[in-house]
Structure formats: structure tokens, C-alpha cells
Amino acid sequence: MYHTGCYSQSVCNLRRRSVEDFSNQNITIATSNITRCVECCSYDACNVIGCGSPGYPDNRGPLCFSCNQELNPLLCPSVRVCNKDQVCKIEERIEFDERVFTSGCVNNQTCRTSVVDVFGKRSLAGCPKCCSTDLCNDACGVSSNFNFQVTPPPTFTPDITESTNTTGDYWYTDCYEAYHSGHTVSGVYTIYPWGRLGKSLQVLCDMDIPPGGWTVFQKRFDGSVIFDRHWDDYKNGFGTVKSEYWLGNEAIYELTRSEQTRLHVSLTLKNGTEYNLLYNYFYIGNETTRLRLYLLGPVLGNGVQGFLRQSGEIFATPDTSSLAKTNNGGWWFSPPYYHNMLYFNGDYGMPTWIYPWYGLADTGETVLKTKMMLNRRH
Known part of the structure; x- marks a missing residue:
């Protein structure tokens, strides 16, 4: 040669x-x-x-x-x-x-x-x-x-949905790492889930809910972003941190692949009632497994715990599943409808959004805000 x-x-x-x-x-x-x-x-x-x-x-x-x-x-x-x-x-x-x-x-x-x-x-x-x-x-x-x-990163006091934090030459894998590096104010951060040679993502970090360092991967509050999207959109992520967004399944997989992460979900109704649950074990599989959901207790909070029933389900989008097409969004669906104990990605504010949280919100008409966050267990 x-x-x-x-x-x-x-x-x-x-x-x-x-x-x-x-x-x-x-x-x-x-x-x-x-x-x-x-x-x-x-x-x-x-x-x-x-x-x-x-x-x-x-x-x-x-x-x-x-x-x-x-x-x-x-x-x-x-x-x-x-x-x-x-x-x-x-x-x-x-x-x-x-x-x-x-x-x-x-x-x-x-x-x-x-x-x-x-x-x-x-x-x-x-x-x-x-x-x-x-x-x-x-x-x-x-x-x-x-x-x-x-030069240390600047001191800032951002509003949780509007401000942006620039971390300069500091390379954080997730919000947990940013929090434990001294950033204890909630806001928008740049993270590097694939390491600093990989692509960066802007993400909302919730530093207020104990123990701090929560990476928000789903956020909705006004219906400004359509969640009725195909597989590649959910894979790569969509929306912006200053509006509604889905961080992206590739990033969620990368951030949970250690199998040492936990999940916090919250739902706020239009009447002001807020429900929260913490699942102590949460991760998803790769695309070969169709992003299979793994969710285990113990579970803490004031909401209905039924999302555990969807553990083991694969992720589906309207272009890959008739059930996802009927529900107008991507999720870990468990057929039929009444088995979907939690579903945050439906038609915002619409009666066609079935069971955002079974037993707490039967349709999207009553929902004001949803949020899903992950954090390391150690």
C-alpha cells in the first residue's frame, strides 16, 4: 500500500x-x-x-x-x-x-x-x-x-425563564455540575452532555428545588411551541429555553445513561394547584431500544404516582405510532388511553390532550404549566 x-x-x-x-x-x-x-x-x-x-x-x-x-x-x-x-x-x-x-x-x-x-x-x-x-x-x-x-463567571440574578448565564471557559456536563461549581442561581446555562468536544446546549437549570442542580428537559406554560412533531424533532430537541422546549432525546439519553439519575415532574393547574413527584431512578435506553423508559421508586411528592406503570414502554411519535398520532405528541405511551397515567406533550389547552396526569387533570383544558427535570443521584 x-x-x-x-x-x-x-x-x-x-x-x-x-x-x-x-x-x-x-x-x-x-x-x-x-x-x-x-x-x-x-x-x-x-x-x-x-x-x-x-x-x-x-x-x-x-x-x-x-x-x-x-x-x-x-x-x-x-x-x-x-x-x-x-x-x-x-x-x-x-x-x-x-x-x-x-x-x-x-x-x-x-x-x-x-x-x-x-x-x-x-x-x-x-x-x-x-x-x-x-x-x-x-x-x-x-x-x-x-x-x-x-476570571470567575459573573455574578447574576436571572429570572428563571428569561435570563441567560454565560459560563465562559467553564465546561459543565449538566446543571448538577454547574451547581456544585458554585452556580446556585436558577437560569439558563450552556451545558456539554457529550463533553466539551461535542455540541453544546442551552438549558434551564433549576437550582432552587432541593438538592439543586436540576436539568430541565421539558417545559410548557403557554402553548407557544407545538409538540405534535416527528421522531427527528424529538431526537434533536425543539423550542427555546426562553419559551417552551423539549431538550432532545439524544441529550436525555446521554444525561441518564449512567443509570444514576432521578426524575422530578411538576404540573400546575389553571386554578393555581401544583403537583410534584420525585422518582428516585430514571433513565432511557438508546435508539436501538426505541428509548425505552426505566422508572423506579421510591416516589416522593403530592401527586398520583401512576407514571410508574409506564416504565418499560418505548418512545413513540406521530410518524412512528398510531397511538402517538392520535395523542398528537411524542411520549412513552402505554395503550389504551387510561394506562397513560402521565402525558405532558399533548395539545396545550385542548380537550384532545387526554390525561395529562391521570386522576389530577383529565384533559389539557385545566393545565397551565408542566416541567420535567433530571438530576444525578450522587
Whole structure:
């Protein structure tokens, strides 16, 4: 097998090193007769100035591998142009007893110890540049006069349905993590359910209901968003955090896949009566299982507990199920109607919304607000 193509005379090292080379703490800087390259390193992918290539734009960062969960990070077939203030990063995880690697761009002062970094790890309190000889960047600023200070997130007092919180360079998987990082005010946060190399989502965090850190994945209060939607809409999510929304089944699965989450549901009637229930175990399966619902007690609160009867049901939408089409929304339906002890996604304010909460609200005509939230159990 032969590889053909072009390469620049500025390339530092054409040999692809193994993963073991990356994690070796006794790495020696490779030397060659190529002197034009300032920060092009085969093992830490610094290359922040384009390896000295003529015409490389000043406002661009390095060209990095960009793959999700590859068995061999060096065989990643796609690349991504990073921003000027970013560097390349590879993270290692164990998935189903296999080592997998996710690569991409990351801000060059980002350091997080919850995952194993093969390279690209940066210190939050150190030096802003990429150090070829110090993979963890712990001593990068020893001989530098640069003084980098981390600016804490701003103090804010948002209204729970209107305000937005910007978390800056802080990367929170969910509202639980934001709460335990010191953010105790309810509002809109940006979370990264798939890690910081995955897509981000804006979500409403309820920090007031004990124990704090609830991620709201369903919210309705005025009927401004239509919930009679197809499978892909429910998969990806719809609506906005400043109105009504469904966070998305992919995100709900990712946030509950540890099987260590709990569920809080609430319903407010037009007469002001509010019902709440806390289910101590809640998670859903992946698409292969049709997002099967797993719900267990103990159950606490002042509402009827019948939603437990729907545990084990698959998720259905109007384009995949006649029952969902009849009910005009996506849900974990349990036929016939009277077995749907809880159903929050029907036609808002309409008599066709059957049993929003069996025994408490028989049709949607009496419903003012619904909310569903998840939280970690630890």
C-alpha cells in the first residue's frame, strides 16, 4: 500500500507515533534539519503558527484531527481548523471495555482532570502557550513574565425563564455540575452532555428545588411551541429555553445513561394547584431500544404516582405510532388511553390532550404549566 500526495518542506516529522509515545513522560524532542518550524510537534500538535507555511492566516489556529471515539487516534480521517486561541487535543475514554479516543480543538488554557488527556492538556493557572516539552503544561510559565489570571463567571440574578448565564471557559456536563461549581442561581446555562468536544446546549437549570442542580428537559406554560412533531424533532430537541422546549432525546439519553439519575415532574393547574413527584431512578435506553423508559421508586411528592406503570414502554411519535398520532405528541405511551397515567406533550389547552396526569387533570383544558427535570443521584 502506498500513500501519495504533497507535503510542505516545513513538516517537522512525517512518522506517525503510537499512542504509547504520546503518554510517555520521557519524550525527547525530535531533531531534524528542518529549522523553519517553530512549534510543529508530532506528539503534541502545537503548530499554532502553521509550521511557518507562507500565507498562513494570522487569525487561524492549528489544523487538528477531529474524530469521535476512534480506536486509534492517529488514523482519524478528518481534520478541523481551530481558532487562534485553541490547540489540538486528544482525550481517552473507556467505552464497553475498549479504549477510544476523541480528538478536536480546545481552548489553550483549558484543563480538566475528569478525562484522561493523551496530549493537549492545559493548565488553568499557568501559561497560555503550548509547551513542547511539558505535556501537562504545569511548568510552562516558570521562565515567563506572563501572568494569566482566571476570571470567575459573573455574578447574576436571572429570572428563571428569561435570563441567560454565560459560563465562559467553564465546561459543565449538566446543571448538577454547574451547581456544585458554585452556580446556585436558577437560569439558563450552556451545558456539554457529550463533553466539551461535542455540541453544546442551552438549558434551564433549576437550582432552587432541593438538592439543586436540576436539568430541565421539558417545559410548557403557554402553548407557544407545538409538540405534535416527528421522531427527528424529538431526537434533536425543539423550542427555546426562553419559551417552551423539549431538550432532545439524544441529550436525555446521554444525561441518564449512567443509570444514576432521578426524575422530578411538576404540573400546575389553571386554578393555581401544583403537583410534584420525585422518582428516585430514571433513565432511557438508546435508539436501538426505541428509548425505552426505566422508572423506579421510591416516589416522593403530592401527586398520583401512576407514571410508574409506564416504565418499560418505548418512545413513540406521530410518524412512528398510531397511538402517538392520535395523542398528537411524542411520549412513552402505554395503550389504551387510561394506562397513560402521565402525558405532558399533548395539545396545550385542548380537550384532545387526554390525561395529562391521570386522576389530577383529565384533559389539557385545566393545565397551565408542566416541567420535567433530571438530576444525578450522587
